[in-house]
Amino acid sequence: MYAFDYARPASLAEAIEAMKDEDAKALAGGQTLIPTLKQRLASPTTLVDLNGIAEIKGICLKDGMVAIGAGTRHAEVADSADVQRLIPALAHLAAHIGDPQVRNRGTLGGSLANNDPSACYPAAVLGLGATVHTSAGRAIAADDYFQGMFETALGEGELITSVDFPVPEKAAYMKFVQPASRFALTGVFVAKFLGAVRVAVTGASESGVFRWPEAEKALSANFSAGALDGVALGADGMIGDLHGTPEYRAHLAGVMARRAVTAAG
Amino acid sequence: MPKDHGIGASSKRREDVRFLTGKGQYTDDINRPGQAFCYFLRSNVAHGTITSLDVSAARDAKGVVGVFTSKDLEGLGGIPCGWEVTDKDGAPMKEPKHPILAEGKVRHVGDPIVAIIADSLAAGRDAAELVELEIDELPAVVDMREAIKGGTVLHDVAPDNICYDWEFVAENKAAVDEAIRNAHHVTTLELVNNRLVPNAMEPRAAVGEYDAGRDEYTLWTTSQNPHVIRLLMGAFVLSIPEHKLRVVAPDVGGGFGSKIYHYAEEAFITWVSKRVGRPVKWNADRSEAFMSDAHGRDHVTKVELAMDQEGNFLALRSSTLANMGAYLSTFAPCIPTWLHGTLLAGNYKTPLIFTNVKAVFTNTVPVDAYRGAGRPEATYQLERTIDKAAREMGIDPVELRRRNFVKPDQYPYQTPVAVIYDTGNYDATLDKALELADVRGFAERKADSAARGKLRGLGIANYIEACGIAPSSLVGALGARAGLYEAATVRVNPTGNVSVFTGSHSHGQGHETTFAQVVADMLGCEEANVDIVHGDTSRIPFGMGTYGSRSLAVGGSAIVKSVEKIITKAKKIAAHLLEASEADITFANGQFTVAGTDKAIDWGSVALTAYVPHKYPIDDVEPGLEETSFYDPANFTYPAGTYVCEVEVDPDTGVVEVQSFVAADDFGNVVNPMIVEGQVHGGLAQGIGQAILEGCSYDENGQLLSASYMDYAMPRAADLPMFVVDHSCNTPCTHNPLGVKGCGEAGAIGSPPAIVNAVIDALSAHGVTHIDMPLTPRRVWEAIRAARN
Structure with missing residues (x-):
């Protein structure tokens, strides 16, 4: 770890001010940033710790949607009675990220800002068509937010404040874990809304989380696992590494999608 | 009634109190006044020539005490190798220098180049970034099959990268070839360990x-063996005589072989502490461990098994490429040879065996013994090949194994690969394992799995291992540069409690408990009155340490010998005190009694008399009650057993789930059943890890791809079933006083073939005949897909 200055703003306004230093880094749950710092792979001038900002924490219901503060930890989402009642698939997803230590530190905002291609949350945000609210006062649709591996629509110093999740009729997330890291080797979030189905795939693509239009179309017509017979994802652009070839990941997306549809009921 | 005390009791592990309450003293817990820290700058390329190295800016950096390169180490030796294997043509193996810090060339990712001593680790790391290092990268060779073609050469002394080309048993070669040529059927299998x-x-x-x-x-x-480190480092590297060098291996958190060896870092730390005039600490981080701890296994093997019409084994021929990595680690040469070739008879009476092993240098971390060491590789190739043979011959795999077993009336059994099995009963463990695994109910469970879309398979493996390492004269003849006895001093203190000083080293095995049970049982005292001291060369006699499941069989035997001497001497003292003839004294339950009388004296009185010899047979017996023994075993011990497991394979994803696992082991006599069961559990976890999860992987440039837990999959509790472990079929070892064989490695030896056999059984309907470990979801899915196409 290199030396850095440490700031712990008590309000979003102070945080926005602190983030004006272009070499500042925001610290949310620290589940990616802290290991990166320890390995000397990042050298921010200032670490802006967001953990003291009450206004970006917590879960509430807003206009029929579930609004989750960016600073809310995975364990809080998993344990929330509102989330469990309205979007059980989201509670389930949060309950299966990493291990208890990760879930009690990691935050929704941190995960989305980092946009790791193997993270779980991006699948839920994209699969549910959520809206990402930011410190710049922007409301960014999920379809516009994710812009590639570790790339997002966030501007310089812009912080996520909360995410609004629409409530689907039914939804499920199925994750095939990478055997070592237990990140998603391929995870699929399926959500059925009135008149439309959204399918988001994480872990598989070199471009990060993505929607699978052919699967959405098939499931919109007939929301059953069998509707996906003959719907196959191409291997082009999928990640190939020690744990899976592009073909394997593409195949897993199909298997996980079918299982998610079945689990959604 | 299970015993609650002494040999045979499941006494709770006394050492766990300190381990579980944070009171352990590990090396990193030791801090010395004025201590500085060491940071090693390591190569980030697999092969290259150092063209420029300037450390002047690092030397001038804040907090830096000293910066060292190989130039500063002139006059010091390289890291020695402890075993010499002889080539098939009689020439000694190629033994290139293994420098402490790279001398002009780097040969694997992680090869240390510069050592920085600083006031803090952070200062050392900062200074490392100021080192100006240029490496002219050379092509790297990782694949052994490529390496032996030459071209890219690691060491000038080995132009084809072959360390040795070993044949065993050379005299059998022609007969094996002929038997294979003429056999009714030959099963061939190529595999990777x-x-x-x-x-x-x-x-x-x-x-x-x-x-x-x-x-x-x-x-x-x-370290697993502080005296060995003192000898190797003092005599061969730093030229420090033993009496001026103390090596302490305090509490050690696991070794599995990787802490047997003498490593460059510890030699450097010892040397530099004098050079800088301050104590110096180095602690590897996990990334360093991945690229500098000696790795295990890494064999590529072709096996051929010849059979007659009935499936009787006629001959076995095996050829192996064994990866040595970039340099020879301490015992690396003996693993694929004498700990591997000599086990190729397995549990079977195959009359003719021949193996050829080529040890190969590659641009990878050195490879040496890892839990099982050579024996897992032998067992895996045998048990996989036998399973394949059973399918090809249309013979039930259990029946084929049973038909070829060495039978109980054949002991001592001279194998065709030098070793002599003293005792065993392979039918008994096989029957027990099949019974405990409820093999009869398998068909029903398979149907149930199928109804859920899963493929169920049953796998069996037998194993035998040579433990209790080892008769010194034998291993000396085979190339060992050390004896392999063990030493123990037993000191009865004046008030009767006992301190035992053992050359064995416990790094998780529970010796402090088990050894105390043995001594307490012999002396008829409370276990709490016996303390086990290990790990400090200034306190313990010269012993060889812990590996090869040798601690109880060899180290325990040395303790028994010393206790026997103590009892003999104590009887003389008791006879004098009781005014009786020594021949009339019996010792039981901590009491000396005169046979046929009620005259008795207790242990404590005799012990005190030994140190306060007022009324004492001083003309016949010296004062004091302390004895030292060195025990050199007459033979190896041969633990053996049968493992049966069931797996379920998800054909859609390739995921393998181990549903059940039965281990029926013959460890001879068991001192502490709970600790033995724990050892088996740990071994099984590592074996299952090897079979389905763990795979160290390099890319073609020699970069370590599986360099952290993000990519190297360790077994977790959820990956393992509840184990069923049985030791009821024991045949005590015939040549050590405790009748024990050793239990530390069995689980890791027998489980990989059992798991792989089960997976292949599950997939056989799809036409899959072999998958190389680890059986990751990706590999299993690809194998199914390839077989379908």
Whole structure:
């Protein structure tokens, strides 16, 4: 770890001010940033710790949607009675990220800002068509937010404040874990809304989380696992590494999608 | 009634109190006044020539005490190798120098180049970034099949990268070839025994301190054998005589073989503590461990098994490429040879066996013994090949094994590969394992799995291992540069309690409990009155340490010998005190009695008399009650057993789930059943890890792809079933006083073939005949897909 200055703003306004230093880094749950710092792979001038900002924490219901503060930890989402009642698939997803230590530190905002291609949350945000609210006062649709591996629509110093999740009729997330890291080797979030189905795939693509239009179309017509017979994802652009070839990941997306549809009921 | 005390009791592990309450003293817990820290700058390329190295800016950096390169180490030796294997043509193996810090060339990712001593680790790391290092990268060779073609050469002394080309048993070669030519059927299998990273929970660490007043060095280090380190480092590397060098291996958090060896870092830390005049600490981080701890396994093997019409084994021919990595680790040469070739008879009476092993240098971390060491590789190739043979011959795999077993009336059994099995009963463990696994109910469980879309398979493997390493004269003839006895001093203190000083080293095995049980049983005292001291060369006699499941069989036997001497002497003292003839004294339950009388004296009185010899047979017996013994075993011990497991394969994803696992082991006599069961559990976890999860992987440039837990999959509790472990079929070892065989490695030896056999059984309907370990979801899915196409 290199030396850095440490700031712990008590309000979003102070945080926005602190983030004006272009070499500042925001610290949310620290589940990616802290290991990166320890390995000397990042050298921010200032670490802006967001953990003291009450206004970006917590879960509430807003206009029929579930609004989750960016600073809310995975364990809080998993344990929330509102989330469990309205979007059980989201509670389930949060309950299966990493291990208890990760879930009690990691935050929704941190995960989305980092946009790791193997993270779980991006699948839920994209699969549910959520809206990402930011410190710049922007409301960014999920379809516009994710812009590639570790790339997002966030501007310089812009912080996520909360995410609004629409409530689907039914939804499920199925994750095939990478055997070592237990990140998603391929995870699929399926959500059925009135008149439309959204399918988001994480872990598989070199471009990060993505929607699978052919699967959405098939499931919109007939929301059953069998509707996906003959719907196959191409291997082009999928990640190939020690744990899976592009073909394997593409195949897993199909298997996980079918299982998610079945689990959604 | 199970015993609650002494030999045979499941006494609770006394050492766990300190381990579980944070009171353990590991090397990193040791901090010396004025201590500085060491950071090693390591190569980030697999092969290259150092064209420029300027450390002047690092030397001038804040907090830096000293910066060292190989130029500063002139006059010091390289890291020695402890075993010499002879080539088939009689020439000694190629033994290139293994420098402490790279000399002009780097040969694997992680090869240390510069050592920085600083006031803090952070200062050392900062200074490392100021080192100006240029490496002219050379092509790297990782694949052994490529390496032996030459071209890219690691060491000038080995132009084809072959360390040795070994044949065993050379005299059998022609007969084996002929038997294979003429056989009714020959089953052939090519397989890979995957490279593993040992991953002890505690990374390696060292603290060096030099006492200028006494001209004495102390090294605290994470070792399984501190006397071996003292000898190798003192005599061959640093030229420090033993009496000026103390090596302490305090509490050590797991070794699995990786902490047997003498490593460059600990030699450097010892040397530099004098050079900088301060104690120096180094503690590997996990990334360093991945690229500098000796790895395990890494064999590529072709096996041919010849059979007659009835499936009787006629001959076995095996050829192996064994990866040595970039340099020879301490015992690396003996693993694929004498700990591998000599086990190729397995549990079977195959009359003719021949193996050829080529040890190969590659641009990878050195490879050495890892839990099982050579024996897992032998067992895996045998048990996989037999399973394949059973399918090809249309014979039930259990029946084929049973038909070829060495039978109980054949002991001692001279194998065609030098070793002589003293005892065993392979039918008994096979029957027991089949019974406990409810093999009869398998068809029903398979149907149930099928109804859920899963493929169920049953796998069986037998194993035998040579443990209790080893008769010194034998291993000396085979190339060992050391004896392999063990030493123990038993000191009865004046008030009767007992301190035992053992050359064995416990790094998780529970010796402090088990050895105390043995001594307490012999002396008829409370276990709590016996203390076991290990790990400090200034306290313990010269012993060889712990590996090869040898601690109880060899180290325990040395303790028994010393206790026997103590009892003999104590009887003389008791006879004098009781005014009786020594021949009339019996000792039981801590009491000396005169046979046929009620005259008795207790243990404590005799012990006190030995140290307060007022009324004492001083003409016949010296005062004191302390004895030292060295026990050199007459033979190896041969633990054996049968493992049966069931797996379920998800054909859609390739995921393998181990549903059940039965281990029926013959460990001879068992001192502490609970600890033995724990040892089996740990071994099984590592074996299942090897079979389905763990695979060390390099890319073609020699970059370590599986360099952290993000990519190297360790077994977790959820990956393992509840184990069923049985030791009821024991045949006590015939040549050591405790009748024990050793239990530390069995689980890791027998489980990989059992798991793979089960997976292949599950997939056989799809036409899959073999998959190389680890059986990751990706590989299993690809094998199914390839077989379908």
